[in-house]
Amino acid sequence: MKIYNTLSGQKEDFQPRGKPVTMYVCGVTVYSSSHIGHAMSYIIFDTIRRYLEYRGYPVRYVQNFTDIDDKIINRANELGIAAIDLANRYIDEFLADSDALNIRRADVYPRATEEIPKIITIISGLVEKGFAYQSGGDVYFRVKKASGYGKLSHQSPDQMMAGARVEGSGKEHPLDFALWKGAKPGEPSWPSPWGDGRPGWHIECSAMSLKYLGETIDIHGGGQDLVFPHHENEIAQSESFTGAVPFVRYWLHNGLLQFGSEKMSKSLGNLVTIRELLQQHTADGLRLFVLSSHYRNPLTYSEEALDAAERGMERIRQALAVQPEPGGHPLDSRPFRQKFIEAMDDDFNTPQAIASLFDLVREVNRGGETKQNIAEAQNTLRELASVLGFSLKGKVGPSLDAVPFIELLAKTREDLRKAKQWALADQIRRELADRGIIIEDTPKGPQWKYRG
Numbered sequence: 001m002k003i004y005n006t007l008s009g010q011k012e013d014f015q016p017r018g019k020p021v022t023m024y025v026c027g028v029t030v031y032s033s034s035h036i037g038h039a040m041s042y043i044i045f046d047t048i049r050r051y052l053e054y055r056g057y058p059v060r061y062v063q064n065f066t067d068i069d070d071k072i073i074n075r076a077n078e079l080g081i082a083a084i085d086l087a088n089r090y091i092d093e094f095l096a097d098s099d100a101l102n103i104r105r106a107d108v109y110p111r112a113t114e115e116i117p118k119i120i121t122i123i124s125g126l127v128e129k130g131f132a133y134q135s136g137g138d139v140y141f142r143v144k145k146a147s148g149y150g151k152l153s154h155q156s157p158d159q160m161m162a163g164a165r166v167e168g169s170g171k172e173h174p175l176d177f178a179l180w181k182g183a184k185p186g187e188p189s190w191p192s193p194w195g196d197g198r199p200g201w202h203i204e205c206s207a208m209s210l211k212y213l214g215e216t217i218d219i220h221g222g223g224q225d226l227v228f229p230h231h232e233n234e235i236a237q238s239e240s241f242t243g244a245v246p247f248v249r250y251w252l253h254n255g256l257l258q259f260g261s262e263k264m265s266k267s268l269g270n271l272v273t274i275r276e277l278l279q280q281h282t283a284d285g286l287r288l289f290v291l292s293s294h295y296r297n298p299l300t301y302s303e304e305a306l307d308a309a310e311r312g313m314e315r316i317r318q319a320l321a322v323q324p325e326p327g328g329h330p331l332d333s334r335p336f337r338q339k340f341i342e343a344m345d346d347d348f349n350t351p352q353a354i355a356s357l358f359d360l361v362r363e364v365n366r367g368g369e370t371k372q373n374i375a376e377a378q379n380t381l382r383e384l385a386s387v388l389g390f391s392l393k394g395k396v397g398p399s400l401d402a403v404p405f406i407e408l409l410a411k412t413r414e415d416l417r418k419a420k421q422w423a424l425a426d427q428i429r430r431e432l433a434d435r436g437i438i439i440e441d442t443p444k445g446p447q448w449k450y451r452g
Contacts (some may be wrong), residue, residue: 001055001345003219004296006227006251007152011347017249020058022213023049026205026222026230027109029066030090031075034097035271036286036301037223037257043287044254044295045221046103047389051344054387062212063106064205065091067113068198073187083188084113097274101283102391110208112199116190118207119199122241123179123192131240135170137182137195141202143175146236147244152251153228160228177233179203202233209247210238220248223256224296225263255298263298272301284390285310291350291388307449312358316385317392319361322368324375331367333380336360340384350388357384406432410439410446 001014016022025045028034042063049059066072067087076083091111098105112119123139126132132141143149150160160175178200183189189196199207209217215238222231231251238247256263259271277286289309293299336356343352360381367374385392409428416425429439432448439448 002347003250003252004347005249006253007248009154012250014250016057016218017216020060021052021219022217023052023059023061023219023221024205024209024213024217025061025063025106025220026226027064027066028090028094029069029071030087030094031069031072032090033273033275034090034094035273036277037263037271038094039097039101039274039277039286040257040290040299041221041223041254042098042103043101043290043389045252047291047350047387048219048221048252048295048348049104050387050389051348055341055345060213061106062108062110062208064208065094065109065111066201066204067091067111068188069201077186087111087113093275097278100278101274101286102389104389108212110212112204112208113188115204115207115211116199118211119203120180120192122207122210122237123199123203125241126179126237129240131237132179133172134194135172137197138170138178139180139194140171140176141179141233141237141240142172143177143236144173146240149175149236150232152232152235155228160232177202177229179237202230203237205230206234206238206241206247209234210242215242215245215247217248219250219252221252221254224253225256227253252295254295255293258298258300277306281306281310282313282393284313284392287389288312288354292354294351295348304444304447307447310449313390315361316357316381316390319364320378320381320392322364322374322378324368324378325371325373326375328367328371328373330373330375331363331377333360333363333377336363336377337380337384340387344387353384353388357381357388360384406437406448410448413439414446 002011003014004011023045025042028038049061052059065087068083072083072087076086079086091109095105095109123132126141127134127139130142131145132139150156153160157175179202180192180194181197181200182194183196183198187198189198209220220231220234235247239245285306286309289306290299292309292312336359339356339359340353343349343356346352360377364374364377364381367377382392409432413425413428416422416428432439437448439446
């Protein structure tokens with residue numbers, strides 16, 4: 001198995017330190033509803049975890065919650081509620097959304113506010129070793145003292161300066177970052193050797209990873225937007241604290257979900273929440289949409305692509321609904337499983353793995369028509385679909401035989417509209433809608449989708 005490591009910039013043989021494989025994935029900052037950009041990342045790492053286990057690697061998976069942050073405090077103040085109440089509300093919502101997406105629960109979900117003692121221990125150690133310094137009520141990490149800073153993002157100091165937050169007037173160097181922030185009036189705070197305050201963002205993940213997974217972990221995951229400064233800073237503070245012990249063996253970063261020309265994010269406000277999407281699409285449809293692109297590539301959101309994914313899932317469900325012929329010649333599914341494994345062993349190449357799934361779907365359908373015994377092939381299809389996290393739940397769409405007739409009716413309706421035969425066109429649309437087929441008029445012409 002080969003995995004692309006952001007640190008080295010190339011694919012490497014996967015050689016974990018032992019069992020279980022230790023895996024840490026950066027979680028959400030809980031100040032509003034999670035969106036499908038979040039869903040994309042956690043679907044990807046859920047799939048990676050499932051595949052590692054399929055290949056015989058037990059996995060210990062940790063994913064944090066940032067439950068104290070400027071955005072959380074500001075939003076809570078706007079709503080007139082306590083920051084912790086706001087955070088708990090969106091943690092519960094996130095977990096419910098993850099369950100709805102068939103994302104398996106992490107082994108541990110540590111929260112920043114519950115890890116203050118460990119955070120203070122690490123900051124104290126960094127101060128004692130000269131890697132951090134107090135400035136007023138704040139504590140900063142001394143970046144110039146960290147050897148190899150910039151090795152993950154492959155950036156020069158000038159490039160890092162351009163992307164850094166130049167915050168705080170008491171810093172020795174503009175790239176120094178906050179480990180502890182002094183308390184402000186009316187904000188949540190905790191006692192510390194440097195006065196009341198709260199942790200900085202970057203130190204949270206180091207503390208949680210070190211506590212729950214040890215000094216060196218096998219896989220650390222997150223979106224590409226976290227490479228710098230978040231993950232770069234994690235390396236610096238973690239390795240400085242432990243004495244240059246390698247913090248992470250394999251850094252994995254997923255591409256970002258694009259909405260038009262920009263990434264989808266809470267701060268930009270151009271988002272579709274997970275709950276909004278699940279009102280119109282199935283969890284399996286979203287998962288197929290995400291996994292049809294390689295995890296390191298950006299992915300552009302569109303309703304057309306999601307509708308295509310829904311139709312793809314219907315093809316899989318239809319193949320599993322075909323009745324096997326008990327006395328027929330058995331269909332050999334082993335070549336399809338082998339192609340699936342070869343694809344996934346190559347840096348989790350889910351597009352190629354999915355292609356092997358649909359090759360198997362085609363053979364199952366063909367085997368059903370020729371009276372072969374397809375039962376074992378269907379079991380293989382279920383097995384591999386489960387490895388990718390498909391629940392195979394949801395309403396089965398129209399049969400494949402019906403699709404050409406639906407498209408013919410959609411075209412006929414369009415011809416009637418051009419002929420201004422509005423009543424007949426509307427009648428076709430209503431009749432199809434009664435059977436769960438929704439026709440939408442788009443700039444590219446009429447598009448249909450199944451809603452059950």
